[in-house]
Amino acid sequence: MFAKILIANRGEIACRVIRTARRLGIATVAVFSEADAGAQHVRLADEAWPIGGPRPQDSYLRGEAIIEAARRSGATAIHPGYGFLSENAEFAEAVEAAGLAFIGPSAASMRKMGSKAGAKELMHAAGVPVVPGYTGAEQAPETLLREAARIGYPLMIKAAHGGGGKGMRVVRAEKEFLPALESCQREAGSAFGRDRVLLERYIERPRHIEIQVFGDRHGNVIHLNERECSAQRRYQKVLEESPSPFLTAELRARMGEAAVLAARAIDYANAGTVEFIVDPDGAFYFMEINTRLQVEHPVTEMVTGLDLVEWQVRVAAGEALPLAQAQVRQQGHAIEVRLYAEDPDAGFLPGSGRLRRLRLPPPSAHVRVDSGVVEGDTVTIFYDPMLAKLIVHDADRPRALARLREALAGCVIVGPKSNIGFLERLVRHPEVVEGRIDTGYLDRHLDQVLAPPAPAGEMEMAAAAAATLLHEEARACARAAASADPHSPWSIADGWRLGHAGERLLVLERDGERLELHASGTSGDYLLRGTGPAPLRIEGARLEGELLTLRVDGRGRRLRTQVDGDRVTIHDGDRRFGFERLPAFRFEAGEAAGGSDRITAPMPGRVVLVEAAAGAVVDEGQTLLVMEAMKMELTLRAPRAGTIAEVRASTGEFVEGDAVLVTLQPDG
Template sequence: MFKRILIANRGEIACRVIHTAHAMGIQCVAVYSEADRHSRHVQLADQAVFIGPAPSRDSYLNQQAILNAALQTGAEAIHPGYGFLAENAEFTAACAQAGIQFIGPPANAIRLMGSKQQAKQLMEQAGVPVMPGYHQAAQQQDMLLKATKQIGFPVLLKAAAGGGGKGMRVITTEKEFASAYQSAKREAKASFGDDTLIVEKYLAEARHVEIQVFCDSQGNGVYLFERDCSIQRRHQKIIEEAPAPGLSQLLRQQMGQAALAAAQAIDYVGAGTVEFLLAPDGQFYFMEMNTRLQVEHPVTEMITSTDLVAWQLMVACGEPLPVTQNELAIDGHAIEVRLYAEDPQNDFLPATGPLLHLQWPKPQSYLRIEHGLTQGDVIGVHYDPMLAKLVTWGETRQQAIQRMQQALTHTTLLGLTHNRAFLLAVLNSTWFAEGQYHTHLLSQQLPALLKSNNQKLQQALVVATLSQLVPEEYSQAPTGFRNPWSSQQPWRCNYQPETTIHWLTAQQPISVHVKWLSEDKWELTIVAEKYNCQAKRQQHQLTAELNQLMVSATVENTDKQCWLHIEQQDWCFEFPPRLLNHPTAASPHDQALVAPMPGSVVSVLVTTGQQVEQGQPLMVLEAMKMEHTIHAPSAGSVDAIYFKVGDLVSEGTDLLALHVEEASQSKEPANV
């Protein structure tokens, strides 16, 4: 067995590999960028090596820097995690040339499955069902459009070299093709260094079911059953479960055997995942094979009582698989959710900011929390928006869901916007409880899932206001007498003080009228709704009684914001005014288009003075590996462009000034 390995990754997967490696007595070397200097994976490792600036192309994708770090520290092998260099055949070959074992499949297997074009051709030869599509070498726009018309709309345009929703576009009409083609090629090039595209028939109501396979160098192979990954947004998985709801034993066996045949057709070694689309009629189609460990591998481990990272290490050392197919069985049910730094109420755009307060649920035998976070970390724009994964196991699917609901309710991340409440809304839905879903259903259910609750909003505003009125700690004399001159509470002799506290919520101003009644009691009024309140606070925990309803909240105040965690939801209220980086347009016929999220400018599609049509693409931003296009809200001319390609922008920053002929328009976030 290895004595020391290097982990060529960051965040939760680096921490996950370190956990198993340490349990096996293996020392771990971490690598880190400038942005990750104080990250958790660096703290957990036995050694850590700096490899470059924050952008991944200058650090985690820098093959030579990682190889040098392995050689410098005497690492015998490199575990790539997932993403970055995990499916890079050239890096695998470079490891072999340097005398370092790559913990993963051989370079040729990665190369064969790394191209979706070649993979589908191989699967057709191996007798694995393949989705109708275009997988040829010619990449001219007119060639792909011709193939698309032959296949028939809707189609899915996909990056041949990647996954995770990057470089992927659903196209429903010919009019959408040109823009989607350019955008997909650009994103594919940025994410994978290869802009080759393929076209597939798009099945709107199919399920995404994948099979975990594992092969050793002695020719042995097993499949560890399936995972259902159909709860997706923009083709990125957010909830996965194993086994798949409603799958018959016969279909499970057929898909497992097909997946194993796919792996054996390329002499695969190590952990891999064969992904299928499962149509409503029970027919399944090969999509792709991921030649690495998957983000969602913990649900498989939970139902099979295995450690796939330990298997990876053993197989990389030349050892055989520890079990045969007959020894594998499904025990119970497991669910994984992905916590993302994103704003569900703002089209799920990426979010950045500091982790002011971080608290996980109490440890339980049925709960896994995989993360690379430390309180005080700053989440930036350079890496994937996934913050953490929570995984629960239950004897039944219902028990696993209930345990996940409880775990999420007791998870607190304050300081940046995330999708915790949205995940709870999905788990609480009837259709999820019944297991009746497909890859397109989530987008159909978004209005109901994102529906706001005005009563809860008002309660949260009351708690936020109380957090400004109640000091974190105060002392009283033994007799209970409180000295008014040293009090931090509102106080005036023979007078009942009143004041108004102003907030911004979703950029809309709202005021709370405050009347102090006595000691720790207030009357608060929001839009004619009165709340008689009592409150006590101990550091970050505030307990309040609102009209005889007891509410407990975690509170973090900054000089600009108040962050709250109350039961199943988190809130952020701002103190007005909110300042922008550029002055607003001077003329009533000028409109400033502002960045809807922090990110970097990857393309400027217009020039100053250019006439543009309504809906025309103007600028493309990239944040956390996802592209967002800024469109013209109306026809006009470009008065000014404030940024160039490569510049970093903050949310709310003016990007362009557009002169329009229409009447005065208010300043709003740019259309995406």
């Protein structure tokens, strides 16, 4: 067993590997970029070494810097995590050449499997069913266009190296092919360092089902059953589960056998995932093999009771697999979702900024939280904006879904916008509840999952007001207790006034609607005006931790409540209602001039393409610039037809959020 290992990654996966290593008595070394100097994986590791600038190209993709850090720290093995260099055969080979162990497959196996193109060719030769396509090395645009015509539309362009939904485009007509190809190659080059692509026939409404495989250096290969990952948005998985609600026992056995055959064919050792697409009739086709630990591996761990990172370390140290195929169990049902700093209402635009509040459910036998950030950390523009993975487990799928709904209700994120509301609606959506979703369902019906939030009713407004008043009273009592005269009436903010019942004005905002509420009373008993034609009587309101109990006009309720600065969140078990506390008086500012004449950066990032020029005439919706932020491309288009007045950004330039990039000449 290794005495010390280095984790060549960051964030959640680095923290996750460190936890297992610590349990095994293995010392850990973290590496970090300039942007991650204060990150949680740096704080959690036994020691940490800097490796370069904030961009991945300047740090986490610098194999030589990582290997040097391992040498200098005395680590004898490197765990690559997922993403970055985890599927880079040259890096694995360099690690071994440096006399270090690579906690993953051999460079030789990785070369056969790490390229989607090479893996498809190998599987086809081995008799594994594959989707018709093109995997050749010739990457000239005219060659790819010709091959696309041979395959037929619709087809998919995919980055040959990498994963995670990056560098993937569906093309439905020939005229769309070349622009999609250029965008795909740029994104692949930026995310994975190589821009080679492959083409394959696009199968309508498939399931995405993957099989976890494991091999050792003693000739043993087994599978650990399947994970279904069909709930996707733009090829990014948003919900993963095991077992699949679609597979029969017979189909599960056939897919598991095919996955083991594929691994044996290339003498595979360590953790890997064989991914298949499955059509509605149950026919399955090889998609790719990921030579690394998957983001969704906790789902498999929850149903098998195994620690896959421990298996990885033991296999890399030369040990045999601890179980035979017949000993692998599948107990209960597990589901994983990922919490992201992103804005679903703005096209899932990634967010950045300080996490002013981060509350995640406490771990238990039924709930697991894997996170690389804590409250107070900053989400930067340089990396994937995932905040945490939320994994639940129970005896069957309906109970696991109930656990997931409860766990999501306990999550609170204040700072960057998040996808919590989207996930809460997703796990209640009928297609998801009934297990009938396919890989394209969310993209076809996203408007149903992103339905406008329900308006707040009298109960929700009363609860928000009561929580705010109780919170203010508790703070006032705390200040009074700490003052020189804790019994002074001037130290108690309970609404008391000489000669009459005090009244407090609360101004709350919900989805742009301003609510002026007048409250009289104290200590949980209030009369509230402004919620409707008649005042509401609130009685017995108590705020204990994050649970609010109260009676409103005699009807009792129990709700989850969060009061954080100027924000109040009420959760009734099904829906989340957020209110912003506003000043009682406001200044009406005029609308900023020229809003439709300015194209601004939606977030901090790097300009990768400029197609605008001063004096050019453009149509509404025409592409003007392409930005890269958080490992994805953002296309900025003309808001109206007109003439470009000025271009204020150039290719390669880093820009701040809301920076003006292009202006149009005023109409008229």
